[in-house]
């Protein structure tokens with residue numbers, strides 16, 4: 477990959493993270509990029525991530541071996557026609573869009589099936605923009621690869637190789653299957669989170685007590701309601717059929733719950749929570765994904781000034797880097813619960829051993 481020239485159309489959260497991941501693993505790789513906000517491209521050049529700033533779709537793209545489309549999904553599909561005249565022989569186009577059937581249909585209708593392999597990194601966040609991109613955002617996350625009917629094995633392997641290079645776990649999937657799956661695990665949850673937030677907004681008291689008192693559970697399941705409206709409109713408009721099917725099943729299950737509540741059927745409600753708890757507990761947290769970062773534990777610290785700095789001194793003195801640290805505001809783990817996230821498993825284990833020596837009470841993350 478060190479001689480590969482990469483092109484990026486869109487260099488936001490995901491494009492920026494892939495570009496940073498490539499540069500981390502392969503500093504000699506050359507990266508060209510275009511996006512709407514010139515200032516951010518200049519920042520990426522100053523960071524040493526982008527080698528060549530593109531002013532638009534044109535001649536310089538002819539140098540690229542792999543071009544990643546990393547804008548909202550409908551724009552990605554629109555870029556295919558514009559890029560086509562500037563593809564050098566052997567060049568490959570990929571994308572990172574959250575829906576795949578739409579872009580695959582456009583690829584087929586343009587006769588570009590031999591130069592396209594789709595992709596979808598299954599991680600990210602509600603944040604947007606190059607400024608939130610990191611070289612490890614997609615580490616340890618599944619990266620779905622969707623070849624076309626005419627993709628060569630070598631071309632699919634090129635995207636698999638990039639996914640591995642940035643630390644992701646590639647999985648090759650049929651694009652129809654991909655869209656059905658993500659409707660259930662990503663698209664419907666985003667719609668539920670946003671509609672729930674709006675329900676609370678519309679039901680709140682005049683002095684916004686609901687907003688003030690909203691605690692851990694509400695915040696946990698609604699973080700993604702802060703996602704980009706532009707991006708999510710396009711996702712929902714390109715996977716409508718699958719989302720409608722899932723939403724209809726979901727409404728039926730809500731109606732079932734409503735019925736149990738009205739009939740005062742405690743046993744049904746118990747079963748609802750019991751079944752969901754067993755399934756949710758069986759979902760591995762050991763991967764970066766949509767829920768929370770992976771290598772973390774909670775420390776029960778005394779709630780007094782200096783407690784956090786003492787703890788971070790202990791870790792930094794051993795050269796252990798902290799990826800993120802924060803007070804657990806939902807207090808589900810008691811007063812002064814401090815969640816610490818590490819970059820890797822080794823750092824987490826080292827930190828655990830170190831803090832145990834100092835008799836801290838540690839709570840593992842399940």
Ligand SMILES: NC(=O)C1=CN([C@@H]2O[C@H](COP(=O)(O)OP(=O)(O)OC[C@H]3O[C@@H](n4cnc5c(N)ncnc54)[C@H](O)[C@@H]3O)[C@@H](O)[C@H]2O)C=CC1
Nearest residue numbers: 486487488489490511512547548549573574600601604605
């Ligand atoms: N946000 C997430 O967690 C994930 C997003 N995706 C997919 O990645 C793609 C990009 O999403 P993010 O990086 O999150 O969004 P973002 O908003 O952080 O970045 C989008 C980038 O595209 C550029 N852009 C937007 N419209 C453009 C246009 N018409 N022409 C040129 N550049 C344009 C923006 O300037 C920005 O650089 C989307 O297709 C999304 O479905 C995939 C996995 C996770």
Ligand SMILES: O=C(O)C(=O)Cc1ccc(O)cc1
Nearest residue numbers: 574598599600601602766767
């Ligand atoms: O923020 C989160 O938890 C996400 O769910 C991020 C995300 C958004 C879109 C995707 O296609 C994949 C992942």
